[in-house]
Amino acid sequence: MAERDRLGRKTTAGGAWATRTVFGVLLLAAFLVPLALRGYWVRLLANVFMFGILAQGVNIIAGYCGYLALGNILFFGLGAYVTAVLMTHFGVPFPVAFAASGAGAVIFSAGIGLLILRLKGQYFLMATLALSELMREVISSLDITGGGRGLTLPMFTGGAATVNNFFYYLMLLLMLACTFCIWLIDRSYLGLAFKAIKFDEDAASVMGINPPPYKTAAWAISSLFTGFAGSAFAYWMGYIDPGVVFEITPSIKMYLMMVLGGAGTVWGPVAGALFIELVSELAWSRFMEYQFLIVGSILILTCLFTPKGLMDLVGKKFTWSLFTKGIRENKI
Amino acid sequence: MKRVLMGKLLLVFTVSLFLLGTVAVRAHAAQDKILLGAAISMTGKFAREGGELKGGYDFWRDWVNGRGGMDVGGKKYKVEIIYYDDKSDTMTAAKLTEKLITEDKVNFLLAPYSSGIAFATSAIAERYGYITIAGAANSDALYERGYKYLFSLLPPASHDFNATADLLSRQKPAPKTVAILALDSLLTILSTDGLRNHIKTLGLQEVYYTKFPAKTTDFSAMLTVIKAKNPDLVFFGGYFEDSVPFLKQCKELNVNAKAFAFLTAPQFEDWVKILGKDGDYAFSVMYWARAMNWKGPYFDVKSFADTFQKQTGTPMRLYHAQGAAGCVLLQIAIEKAGTLNQAKVRDVLSKMDVTTFWGPFKADEKGKNIKGRIAILQVQHGKTVSVDPADPGAKVWYPTPPWDKR
Numbered sequence: 076m077a078e079r080d081r082l083g084r085k086t087t088a089g090g091a092w093a094t095r096t097v098f099g100v101l102l103l104a105a106f107l108v109p110l111a112l113r114g115y116w117v118r119l120l121a122n123v124f125m126f127g128i129l130a131q132g133v134n135i136i137a138g139y140c141g142y143l144a145l146g147n148i149l150f151f152g153l154g155a156y157v158t159a160v161l162m163t164h165f166g167v168p169f170p171v172a173f174a175a176s177g178a179g180a181v182i183f184s185a186g187i188g189l190l191i192l193r194l195k196g197q198y199f200l201m202a203t204l205a206l207s208e209l210m211r212e213v214i215s216s217l218d219i220t221g222g223g224r225g226l227t228l229p230m231f232t233g234g235a236a237t238v239n240n241f242f243y244y245l246m247l248l249l250m251l252a253c254t255f256c257i258w259l260i261d262r263s264y265l266g267l268a269f270k271a272i273k274f275d276e277d278a279a280s281v282m283g284i285n286p287p288p289y290k291t292a293a294w295a296i297s298s299l300f301t302g303f304a305g306s307a308f309a310y311w312m313g314y315i316d317p318g319v320v321f322e323i324t325p326s327i328k329m330y331l332m333m334v335l336g337g338a339g340t341v342w343g344p345v346a347g348a349l350f351i352e353l354v355s356e357l358a359w360s361r362f363m364e365y366q367f368l369i370v371g372s373i374l375i376l377t378c379l380f381t382p383k384g385l386m387d388l389v390g391k392k393f394t395w396s397l398f399t400k401g402i403r404e405n406k407i
Numbered sequence: 408m409k410r411v412l413m414g415k416l417l418l419v420f421t422v423s424l425f426l427l428g429t430v431a432v433r434a435h436a437a438q439d440k441i442l443l444g445a446a447i448s449m450t451g452k453f454a455r456e457g458g459e460l461k462g463g464y465d466f467w468r469d470w471v472n473g474r475g476g477m478d479v480g481g482k483k484y485k486v487e488i489i490y491y492d493d494k495s496d497t498m499t500a501a502k503l504t505e506k507l508i509t510e511d512k513v514n515f516l517l518a519p520y521s522s523g524i525a526f527a528t529s530a531i532a533e534r535y536g537y538i539t540i541a542g543a544a545n546s547d548a549l550y551e552r553g554y555k556y557l558f559s560l561l562p563p564a565s566h567d568f569n570a571t572a573d574l575l576s577r578q579k580p581a582p583k584t585v586a587i588l589a590l591d592s593l594l595t596i597l598s599t600d601g602l603r604n605h606i607k608t609l610g611l612q613e614v615y616y617t618k619f620p621a622k623t624t625d626f627s628a629m630l631t632v633i634k635a636k637n638p639d640l641v642f643f644g645g646y647f648e649d650s651v652p653f654l655k656q657c658k659e660l661n662v663n664a665k666a667f668a669f670l671t672a673p674q675f676e677d678w679v680k681i682l683g684k685d686g687d688y689a690f691s692v693m694y695w696a697r698a699m700n701w702k703g704p705y706f707d708v709k710s711f712a713d714t715f716q717k718q719t720g721t722p723m724r725l726y727h728a729q730g731a732a733g734c735v736l737l738q739i740a741i742e743k744a745g746t747l748n749q750a751k752v753r754d755v756l757s758k759m760d761v762t763t764f765w766g767p768f769k770a771d772e773k774g775k776n777i778k779g780r781i782a783i784l785q786v787q788h789g790k791t792v793s794v795d796p797a798d799p800g801a802k803v804w805y806p807t808p809p810w811d812k813r
Binding site for chain 2: 113116119212213215222223224225229230234238239293312316319321324359366
């Protein structure tokens with residue numbers, strides 16, 4: 076017999092055990108990867124985890140709250156620069172700079188969020204893009220950030236394996252922490268408030284949810300994840316300039332990952348990051364000249380087959396009708 | 408029904424692509440071959456430069472294989488190069504460099520285009536003890552990280568404008584004042600920062616300095632100030648897309664100077680096509696010119712250009728030469744070391760004092776090429792002429808006449 080959790084959702088004991096077992100195996104495998112695989116694969120997976128963090132950041136504000144923060148790369152760049160400036164100019168150790176990057180991103184997003192979270196839909200989207208460009212210009216014109224020359228960070232000491240393993244585990248733990256945080260939110264009244272705002276902000280207000288603090292909180296959490304990722308990226312690469320960390324392409328990529336995996340789900344963005352990065356990897360390594368055509372085609376087809384994201388397939392039987400249903404609903 | 412069928416077909420197509428991808432096997436390098444690897448920009452913002460660099464690598468590979476291969480310890484080895492597209496993206500370049508080293512197990516790496524990308528790839532190469540001869544990455548900061556396996560083919564970027572300033576300071580009537588404009592990007596700021604320090608040693612006075620952001624098309628505010636300061640020399644640290652509108656607006660606002668000096672923009676064919684006669688008198692920096700007449704063990708300047716044209720059927724361009732020069736330098740070091748051992752080849756490179764068709768190479772303890780030279784070109788009658796070192800019969804056109812008297 077189906078049980079219900081404290082928010083009234085159906086759960087089944089058998090399903091929970093299966094999920095936990097799969098999750099445990101995957102988690103164990105993820106922690107053992109550096110022991111079994113070589114440098115390139117470790118770096119590739121660390122890259123996937125980084126995009127998993129970024130996609131989770133977008134998931135909170137866009138997937139749960141419905142606010143399309145396309146310029147979220149702003150916090151990635153901000154986090155990267157806080158770390159770079161603190162480490163190069165003030166000799167601050169990485170853990171402190173890392174924490175400061177997260178704090179800086181939260182303070183900035185909370186401050187600016189009170190102003191621009193009054194905008195909705197495409198206006199909010201454009202405002203976040205404009206903010207990202209503005210931050211890029213400001214950082215390009217400051218001496219302390221190195222302007223257009225960028226900043227060279229102190230090198231992580233140690234051999235190739237040590238460096239790769241450090242950033243692999245850092246990104247993995249960070250991604251798991253973000254996902255755990257989203258899992259907690261998803262099960263809490265905070266998550267319900269986010270979803271209520273997403274579906275109908277006016278109706279949510281009528282029901283006693285005051286949207287501004289909730290939206291600000293959502294964007295602050297989103298910026299925290301993204302700022303941490305930016306900090307780790309800066310130390311990992313050893314050199315940053317505004318062109319690298321405020322590049323718009325990753326912003327679009329993290330959105331795509333969230334949508335493809337399942338917006339507003341706990342594991343969707345992680346699945347999306349894994350899927351897109353691995354498909355891209357397969358495409359360029361096997362069909363270099365046609366990589367963009369192949370990746371584009373696969374992404375379009377995946378969206379058509381599973382319009383609600385990859386997580387929508389979990390727990391369903393893989394039948395022809397499941398896939399053709401997606402196509403029928405999308406009127407191909 | 409038709410829709411269902413189409414859905415099935417699409418699904419089969421997708422799955423097939425995956426399967427095809429996973430079973431495709433790339434041939435591994437056979438024995439008696441030296442395997443080189445290059446993560447290089449074939450798409451993205453550096454596609455043109457990266458493509459030319461690759462053209463230089465390809466030319467050298469075919470040329471060396473045509474001679475029977477590289478001589479290593481008395482045995483001939485054919486050369487094979489694995490290429491990956493870094494998409495002009497730092498992170499992709501880093502990932503691919505790691506793949507070349509750990510998965511493809513290349514014997515040596517060939518460098519990417521741009522200092523920004525080389526920052527990331529050289530860090531990985533250093534950790535694995537792989538040599539990087541940077542043919543197109545000369546940011547000073549790259550060589551200040553204490554790396555032992557990184558070498559530059561070019562002189563440091565901070566010296567880019569110095570030779571032009573030296574040449575102009577020797578002209579009559581002697582210039583006294585200088586205005587400097589710099590695009591806010593890694594190389595242009597380094598070049599102009601180096602210039603700002605260097606002009607002090609020449610007794611020139613800086614009367615104006617400003618940075619401008621990328622994609623600036625309107626320089627009128629800056630030019631109004633420059634016109635009021637009336638400098639003898641104007642140095643413009645920007646790329647082609649910045650330099651052309653800048654000079655156009657100099658004419659429109661009647662801003663005159665005894666010389667207008669640019670980084671590399673005037674040497675491109677489009678400079679004259681767009682600016683016509685207004686493009687004359689402009690100075691340009693060039694890492695390599697035929698007038699330098701360098702002679703190396705395999706080519707001199709002329710024979711390299713001729714062989715390239717003959718072998719590839721395309722005219723030789725600057726980055727072709729840069730790419731091939733890096734390979735020739737590596738070849739000399741490997742053949743001299745008589746081994747493929749990175750550490751031993753690195754030791755040879757660090758002590759080597761050699762001149763190739765590209766010019767002299769002698770690395771300091773940081774890997775910077777301290778003997779690297781820069782040529783100065785000037786546009787004269789719609790053609791670029793090397794004025795330092797001078798092409799036969801070439802003279803510096805100085806001072807530049809005012810716009811209304813050209």
